[in-house]
Amino acid sequence: MADRVTGERLTDALVAVLAGVAATAGSFALAGWSRDTFVVAPIDARIVQLTPGPIVAFAIEEFGAAGHILHITLALAVVVGGLGLATVAALAVGHRAGGPPLALALSGLFVFAGLYLPTGALQPAILGTLSAMAVVGVYAAALDPRMRSDTDGYMPDDAARRQTLGLALGTVAYAGVGAALGSRRESVAPTEPLDSAQRRAAEDRLSEAAARSFESERLGGMVTPNAEFYETDIATFDPDVEPSTWELQVTGSVDQAVSMDYYDLTGMEPEHRFVTLRCVGEELNGHKLDNALWTGVPIAEFLDRAGPSPECGCVKVYAADDYYQVFPLEVMETAFLAYGMNGRRLPTSHGKPARLLVPGHWGEINVKWVTEIELIDEQQQGYWEERGWHGTGPVNTVAKLYDEGITVRDDGTVQLVGHAYAGLRGIDRVEVSTDGGDTWDDAELSEPLPDEDVWRMYRYEFQGDDRHEVVVRATDGTGALQPREAASPYPNGASGWVSKTVDV
Ligand SMILES: Nc1nc2c(c(=O)[nH]1)N[C@H]1C(S)=C(S)[C@@H](COP(=O)(O)O)O[C@H]1N2
Ligand SMILES: [Mo]
Numbered sequence: 001m002a003d004r005v006t007g008e009r010l011t012d013a014l015v016a017v018l019a020g021v022a023a024t025a026g027s028f029a030l031a032g033w034s035r036d037t038f039v040v041a042p043i044d045a046r047i048v049q050l051t052p053g054p055i056v057a058f059a060i061e062e063f064g065a066a067g068h069i070l071h072i073t074l075a076l077a078v079v080v081g082g083l084g085l086a087t088v089a090a091l092a093v094g095h096r097a098g099g100p101p102l103a104l105a106l107s108g109l110f111v112f113a114g115l116y117l118p119t120g121a122l123q124p125a126i127l128g129t130l131s132a133m134a135v136v137g138v139y140a141a142a143l144d145p146r147m148r149s150d151t152d153g154y155m156p157d158d159a160a161r162r163q164t165l166g167l168a169l170g171t172v173a174y175a176g177v178g179a180a181l182g183s184r185r186e187s188v189a190p191t192e193p194l195d196s197a198q199r200r201a202a203e204d205r206l207s208e209a210a211a212r213s214f215e216s217e218r219l220g221g222m223v224t225p226n227a228e229f230y231e232t233d234i235a236t237f238d239p240d241v242e243p244s245t246w247e248l249q250v251t252g253s254v255d256q257a258v259s260m261d262y263y264d265l266t267g268m269e270p271e272h273r274f275v276t277l278r279c280v281g282e283e284l285n286g287h288k289l290d291n292a293l294w295t296g297v298p299i300a301e302f303l304d305r306a307g308p309s310p311e312c313g314c315v316k317v318y319a320a321d322d323y324y325q326v327f328p329l330e331v332m333e334t335a336f337l338a339y340g341m342n343g344r345r346l347p348t349s350h351g352k353p354a355r356l357l358v359p360g361h362w363g364e365i366n367v368k369w370v371t372e373i374e375l376i377d378e379q380q381q382g383y384w385e386e387r388g389w390h391g392t393g394p395v396n397t398v399a400k401l402y403d404e405g406i407t408v409r410d411d412g413t414v415q416l417v418g419h420a421y422a423g424l425r426g427i428d429r430v431e432v433s434t435d436g437g438d439t440w441d442d443a444e445l446s447e448p449l450p451d452e453d454v455w456r457m458y459r460y461e462f463q464g465d466d467r468h469e470v471v472v473r474a475t476d477g478t479g480a481l482q483p484r485e486a487a488s489p490y491p492n493g494a495s496g497w498v499s500k501t502v503d504v
Contacts, residue, residue, distance in 0.1 A: 011164065012088055015139045018171040019132040020084035023111050024076070025178030026131030027124035032182045033237060037121035039114075039128070041237045044075035048235070053387035057490065068236050079114075086110035087136060100140050108133045131174065138167055191226075191345040191352070194295060198270055202343035205272045205293050212447045214457045216417040218404035222446070222457065223274075224290035226342055231349050232279045232288060232363060234383060239320035239369050243353040248337070252316075252375035255307030262353050265339060268297045273336060273357070274451040276421050278398070280362040280384070280391035284486065284494035285400055289421060291455050294357055295340025300333050308375045316376050317356060320369040325382040327358070327365055327392050329375065334359045334452075337370070359453040360424035362391040362493065389491045396495045397422040397482040399430050399458070399474040403500075406470075412504050414464040416443070418472065421455040426477035430458035436469035436499070443472075464504030471499040 024039065031037035048056060048071055059067035090110045094103025111132040116125035142163050193199050206223060213221025220228070243262040250258045272295050282288035308329060316326045336357040339346050346352045351368025358365045364384050384391050399420040407415040420427045426448065431440040446457040458472075475481045486496035 011139075011160075012091055013084075014164065014168070015135060016084035016087040016091075017080065018168060019087040019107065019111065019135045020080035020082070021175050022135045022171050023083045023115060023128040023132035024080055025128075025175035025182075027115050027121075027128035028182035029124075029178035030127050030182070031119075031121060031124040034240065037119055037124055038182075038237070039118055039121075039124070040072070040075045040079050042118045043078055044072055044236050047071050047075050047078070057384075057387045057389065072236055083111055083114050083132065086114050087132065091136070104133060104136055104140060107136050131178075135167065135171055138170075142167075191341075191347050193344050194340045198272075198295060198340065199343050201270075202272050202293055202295055202340065205274070206343060209274060209293070209449060212449060212457075214417050214444075214446055214459045216405060216415070217407065219402060219417050222291060222449070222455075223342060224292055226292070226344065226347050226350070229290045229292060229341075229350065230277075230279065230282075230288040232281065233321070233349075233368075234323050235321045238348045240348065241320050241353055241369050241371075246353045246371075248354065248370060249372045250303060250306040250375070251372060253309040253377055254375055255309070258302070258306045260302060262339070265297065265337065265354060270295050270297060270340070271336070272340075274449050274454040275336070275357045275359065276423075276453060276455045277357075277363045277366055278395050278421060278493075280364055280389055280395075280493040281489050282494065283489060284398070284496050285402070285498045286489075286494070287402070288363070289398070289400065289419065289455070291419075292341050293343070294336065294338035295343075296336050296338035296354070296357070299335045299337045299356070302337075303332055303373065306375075314376055314379060316374045316380060316382075317367045317370060318372040318374065319367050320371050323367065323369075323383050325365055325367050325392075326376070326380045326385070327361070327382070331358055331361070331365075332373075360394050362393070362395055364389070364391045391491075391493065394425075395421065395423040396493045397425070397427075397474050397476045397480070398495070399472040399482070399498060401470065401472050401498045401500050406500070406502055408464060408502065408504055412464045414462055414468070414502060414504060416460045416470065416472070417457065419455045419457055420472075420474040422474065422476035422482075424453055425480070426452075427456040427474055428477050428479070429475040430456075430460075431473050431475075432458075432460045432462075433471040433473075434462050434468045434502075437471045437497070440473075464502065466504060468502045468504070469499060470502050471497050473497045 027039050087107045090107035091103045094106040108129055112125055112129040115128045209222040247259050247261050272293055274291060274293050276291040279288035313328060314326055315329050316324055318324050337354055338357050339354045341350055354370055355368040356366055356370050400418045405417040420430050430443040432443050433440050443458040443460040448456055473482055483495055484497050
């Protein structure tokens with residue numbers, strides 16, 4: 001008898017986990033990786049929020065995208081486990097109070113609450129609940145001795161085992177289908193092109209940049225395509241902000257609060273600007289440095305309409321993902337509010353419907369999904385500054401040398417192509433050493449774009465001989481050579497000279 005009870009408990013626990021998996025898969029099938037409708041998203045956000053800042057900073061710095069996988073996995077486990085517990089509780093209470101039908105009804109109710117309350121998304125919650133109830137129902141009809149009328153509760157062991165295994169495999173297969181359906185929803189379709197006049201103007205500027213690119217087989221040119229542009233986010237799930245309901249407000253120490261909507265924004269005379277972004281958290285020769293053509297409007301005039309009061313020195317900018325940044329008001333004089341990227345509407349992952357672009361500053365200041373600009377009277381810290389980063393100042397100078405930019409030809413000549421960036425200071429010179437830094441030679445520089453905050457490309461060729469320690473270094477527009485001393489990204493951004501061993 002004791003064995004029977006233990007066996008029941010075990011089966012209950014297994015069925016609960018299976019119900020949790022089925023519920024999560026069902027909801028994912030309809031919601032996809034949506035911040036607003038997939039049940040794991042708010043749990044995940046909560047986990048990130050409760051994790052101490054230094055640990056978050058460390059994880060992002062050390063593991064990059066893998067750090068995100070860590071907390072998503074944890075969130076997934078919490079959700080499946082929580083729904084499983086709800087199912088166990090429902091089965092226990094249901095059986096005690098009214099037998100199998102009540103047990104089934106209660107588990108449906110508990111699972112529905114677990115799916116619906118965190119998100120408020122009805123359809124994924126319904127499909128998830130039905131999925132869980134199917135698991136519990138099969139269990140009830142075929143396996144659970146308490147629910148079977150045709151026996152006295154006894155089922156031969158191997159028959160029970162076979163059926164349990166069948167249920168488990170069925171659930172796993174169902175989860176696979178749900179995962180496939182849900183991830184199809186995510187596939188990043190290219191966004192709508194801009195209106196025709198704007199698109200033509202953007203395309204002109206894009207070809208201007210293409211003409212100034214240094215061709216290389218494997219390395220991109222002056223413009224990073226939208227789908228390849230790096231992404232750095234505090235949240236796993238991008239906020240889904242509808243352009244039709246979006247509003248940007250100016251609040252705080254102002255004469256009058258002002259706001260604009262998407263219609264106002266896109267109705268203004270647009271500008272097309274190349275702006276390069278670099279993440280303060282990237283490794284010295286990392287890949288979080290990209291350039292795009294942004295379509296939007298300068299923000300200064302709009303801010304002036306609010307009449308920012310003179311005693312307040314800084315602004316705090318808020319976003320739909322609860323991100324915020326604080327920087328001096330004067331920085332806004334050159335800031336840009338973008339709704340287009342490379343001739344298309346801004347993709348969700350880069351801040352749809354609108355993002356801020358702040359010339360010369362690290363990526364983190366370029367707030368995506370921007371919703372509010374508050375003029376504050378006292379200095380505060382931004383999201384990353386609270387976590388120890390110093391990313392509110394101008395970018396460090398860097399010259400990159402990626403493997404994709406190195407071409408070793410059959411005749412032994414080596415071609416190096418790369419990008420160099422120094423924010424508003426601009427790039428005046430890139431030098432290459434092929435002997436580990438003993439001697440230096442000037443690389444050829446691409447014709448600069450007229451935009452004020454954009455990278456430049458360099459090209460260099462040499463006759464290779466066995467093995468070379470190649471080093472690159474840039475000099476900015478003020479004549480300052482980038483410092484040689486290596487520094488890791490935290491907290492001031494990586495610096496130093498990039499070097500690479502090239503075998504010929
Ligand atoms: N709302 C919001 N804006 C944000 C961030 C964010 O997490 N949330 N990340 C910032 C950081 S750290 C960088 S480097 C840039 C990256 O912009 P991208 O993802 O378009 O490349 O966005 C900045 N703006
Ligand atoms: Mo960043």
